[in-house]
Amino acid sequence: MQTVDFSHFPLAAGDVVLDLGCGEGRHVISAYVAAQVHSIGVDLCLDDLRTTREKFQDFAEPENDNKSFGLSSANALALPFADNTFDKVICSEVLEHIPDYQGALKEVERVLKPGGLFCASVPRRWPEKICWALSEEYHNTPGGHIRIFRSGELRRDIEQLGFARYHRHWAHALHAPFWWLKCLFWDQQDENWLVRQYHRLLVWDLMEQPALTRVSEKLMNPLMGKSVVMYFRKEAAA
Secondary structure: OOOOOOOOOOOOOOOEEEEEOOOOOHHHHHHHHHOOOEEEEEEOOHHHHHHHHHHHOOOOOOOOOOOEEEEEEOOOOOOOOOOOOEEEEEEEOOHHHOOOHHHHHHHHHHHEEEEEEEEEEEEOHHHHHHHHHHOHHHHHOOOOOOOOOOHHHHHHHHHOOOEEEEEEEEEOOOHHHHHHHHHHOHHHOOOOHHHHHHHHHHHHHHHHOOHHHHHHHHHHHHHHOOEEEEEEEEOOOO
């Protein structure tokens, strides 16, 4: 389930790409598959990194010297990379988990080359507020969401570091009701019939990608997309 749309975040041959907070690998692997790039994923969770490594095996091209893949356990506030290392940086559904998210953004600015592209996505404000209202556990779980962003404020935080936004869209409208159901039936979500049936729908949509749900979600995203996705260019050095 990809949040970043590479048609708005074009990958060029030879790019060095960072997926900051890569989780179980959806974007770091997708970037590797999409182009001849050097794709690097960073996360604090070793279990997620192991899962990413296992998933990657199906896509590895060990004989292709024009691309590479790497994973590292690191803190977003102290990335183990030199200044101006990356051509592209992705930070998808991560900033809402980080107490000092502005410190993480400063690290993104530091490691991204002048003229490089940055994609940030966070939960959209009003669907997220419903989740918080339905379940205390949703946002009080260790490692969970600790804030609800206003997208305009996050945009200003990023632009103040020397970025210019060039595109925005919303994503995952079909997932918003699923999370509302999970929050409503939090204590029995694994056994609840509605939650299980909706999960089956999402799995079917992911595997089959039928035209009906793809078109429906595209139409619904501006209204109820669960994520807001923003694309920025770092200003070139003077």
